[in-house]
Amino acid sequence: MIRGLSRRLVLAALAGAAADLAGVALIAAAAWLITRAAEQPPLAALSVAIVAVRAFATTKGLFRYGERLAGHDVALRAQTGTRERLYRSLIPAGPLPRRGADLLSRMVDDTEAVQDLLVRCLLPAVAALLTGIAAVTVAIFLHPAAGLALCAGLLVAGLLLPAGTATAARRWSARLAPARAELAARVADLVHGAADLAACGARDRAIDAAMASDGRLARLERGRARINAVALAVGMLAQGLTVIAVVMVAQAAAVDRVASAVLALTSLVAFEPVLPLAAAGERFAGVLAALGRLREIAATPPAVAEPAVPAPPPEPPLTIQIEGLVVRHGEREPALKGVDLTLTPGRRVALVGPSGAGKSTLLAALMRTVDIESGEIRINGVDIRRVASDAVRSRITGLTQDPYVFQASLRENLRLAGPEASDAELALAVRRARLDGWVERTGWDAVLGEDGRTVSGGQLQRLALARALLFDPPVLLLDEPAEALDEETADLLTADLLDATRGRTTLLVTHRLRGLEQVDEIVVLEGGRVIQRGPHAELVAAPGYYRDLWESEALTRRG
């Protein structure tokens, strides 16, 4: 892969250099042809130049076409590799070091920097370098001092100037980025908070604030434009003054007319591939920053340490024993501070408690997406840390937080949880998740997700439930399946879910108590500790968090 890539890259670079060289050679040959013809030699003396002019004129465009195709091809290949590596590095990764709503789309944009690095920075630089070397060599051959003048000019335009624009771009983007973010936040507030602003009569003030951000951004952008303007001017001056210097040197040394015309025109045209490097330098700074961000993200430490020699994964039926479990997210206070829980085959346990009590953390520890600080989780007596995390997840999984709908057909969206499943099995899972009515209406091949058919919150949770049922893990986890649903839908889903999990080893996280009389045990978590446990009837009988919550819920159900 890498070998093929570098071969293609060399090919693209050579084609690019050939195109630029043909451009310089075309002018040089034409200059020679014309000045030599003015000396009125026999026609035969010109024939080589005539052929050369025609040949260079034809090949220049062809080489350029080849370079652009080969360059884009190699860039897309490189981007594929970058994306695949980034993805692979994120499979075992824990929480990402950067946050933000559009983190992922920015990351995907960043992988496109690889394309720019090759097509807009590296290939033009190589072509410019080879062309410059060729032009300087020819010039030195014609007149050494003139050649050195050309070399100096090219170095200014091709090295100093891009270095300058790269530095300036780095400095300016460090100032522009926060200004952009501020404007984006103010605009987002205007759009997403439209109703709040209008109701509070604060719209005009919010618009003024956004325009003030715009003004600050505009001032910075004008500053950056000044840098670009200077770069443009310096490039033009370098070209013009170099040509003048070359001509003066040639004149002073009384170089003959043919040679000085070739020198001057070669110098003039040699700058053509070099001048765009100033813009490439600017882009290069952005590319470097993007690649830096990707490296930082790819270096995200794995969520859990994998065992060096994994123990053979336990076979179902599975008994899960959790003892004194302590889990901590980063530097914060532990999310779980010593939790005990046993899940025997066929039993259903519900985890309840206020948000932030550690319910989801417990599931994450079971699914090995967060590591254990102290205490133990054992599967059939085997420490969970001795089993490969993939093997754990194939046995303990289900409906996780934030289920995702892929941009794919309904069938494919289900099938990711059962690649070998038959149509009958798919239909059964859908029926048990009570999604069959919707499936009949939309059809199995309807494309879901962004740009596709919108999926409502209730349908999304049911789709996730159908996936979980299709996957049929020995231990089924269900994390807040009724979250973000309206009351009626939530009740229906909870009822269906309790129906579908009868007789399965299940751990259900919920903030709604209705229906919990059906589960075998309820564990109440608060502040990372178990504060109550037992069956529904027992918990309702005793004073405490559970009864308070039950009464509050019962109160809201009276209507």
Next chain:
Amino acid sequence: MHKDLLRLARTERAVRLHLAGCLAAAVAAGLLVLAQAELLAMVLSGGASQGVVTGGVSSALLLLALVVAARGLLGWAQGIFAGRAATTLKSALRRRLLPRLGAPDGTAAGTTASARDDTEAGATGSAAGSGVRSGELVTLAGRGLDALDPYLTGYLPAVAVAGVVPLAVVARLLVADLGTAVIVVLTLPLIPIFGALVGWTTKTVTERQWRALTRLGGHFLDVMRGLPTLRAFGRARYQATVIRRVAEDHRAATMRTLRVAFLSSLVLELVASLSLALVAVPVGLRLLSGSLDLHTALLVLLLAPEAYLPLRAMGTRFHAAMEGVAAADEAFAVIDGRMPQEPQQPGTPQRPRTRAVPVAPADPPEIRLEGVTVRYPGRDTPALDRVELTVTPGERVAIVGPSGAGKSTLLHVLLGFVTPAEGRALIDGADLTDLHLDTWRRRLAFVPQRPHLFAASVADNIALGTAATPAEIRAAAAAAQADGFVAALPDGYDTSLGERGANLSAGQRQRVALARAFCRPSAQVVLLDEPTARLDGRSEAAVIEATRKLCEGRTAIIVAHRPAMIDLADRVVRLGAGSLVGGETTS
């Protein structure tokens, strides 16, 4: 030039001036190339010794240096003007765009609700159409307008140069050497003709592949977003091979498109360089026969490429420029209200709000809805259908009903976010559409179902739209049972919230919104939209307690479906499918 942008540039003096400066500098620099070629040809042909001009080579070189310096200066000026034109134009666009974005209307409920999903997965999974759209609008008004930069700073100057310089070059060539001029005049039109031909034949191919390309291109982002789900079902590793396969397909499809798309630049390049050969070879032969002098020959050689260069420069900038045009189209579609972002419903022209209510009457008003019917565009059934409702001053009314029954719409009518298609809303007997909306809204306190937290401090979020003092803000927070958790935030009331700020739970957000309402002591009418819909029992109790306090001495209309909230009301009104159903019950 884009006709809407032109219209905008006409009204904005600064944009017009800077743009004119930018184009003038570009054209002047382009014309100086003629002078440069002239002088260079003179120097290289040893012009002075042949007596073409008086003065001598060194003075010609000095002139050449001046021309080069002038070109540098013009290049600099072009860059400066371009930067200014771009920023002033973007600011002018934003100034027109932002008020359109901040207009709440029938879709405002959708926009506010879906925008607040805390996770990306949730946002894509459950976002309704309007939510996706609102995200696009935010991007458009922010980064989106940056697409105009290449259009203004690159493409437009290139177009101006292409319009002037080739003509000037041809004119000069006509004077210098008719034969060359004829060749250039004949080949020059080939560039646009071939460009258009190639573009025309490739258009269908490109468009056909475009959809497939975007779909394949979006695959990677889709998989990255769904990684947690893939991990949960052990499909994460398998998907890596899918990524490679899809990316490979994407590359192959892209290359098929590019092979055709790059043809146009191949044609441009070929026409330009072959024309140079067409010029140079005959000129050389004529020099040989002595029918042409060297100065003219060199001038022709230097000038001929300059006739093609501006057209090629324009061509290479065309693609990036089209993205700018697309951004401008989108922006003007919003500005001119061609998008469903209008504050007014179609068919209900806004009457001038002439009769302003007397400023802040002392008592809560009587609110009456008479046959109020609201229709949203694109929906067959009305959201509200001939609703009759009278709320006496100080009364607390709970509105209940299944989702989609029009409960929120009813509040939006009273807020003036939507105007009834039929019927009217009367405030103390005055039609709401005749009232000055800002004055009316000053008498309201609105607590939405999912309040938006702004990228500002907690204090600013509470004081929204008022000039409350810190003490008043604290008092409002205390009344809303929010002071406890606010004090526990890292910077207390100065902690910044919003996307980049601290995360508050749903219950805490709701209490910030209630504090907002408490911060408006002049409000006599409280409108609450299911304030406890997403809360667990304990958070709900706190919010209900705060709501009870807020309703004291005020008229309250509460959209509710939790009985504890309904208990606060004097009267319960049921809505079903846009109409009042059943009898009203007294709580």
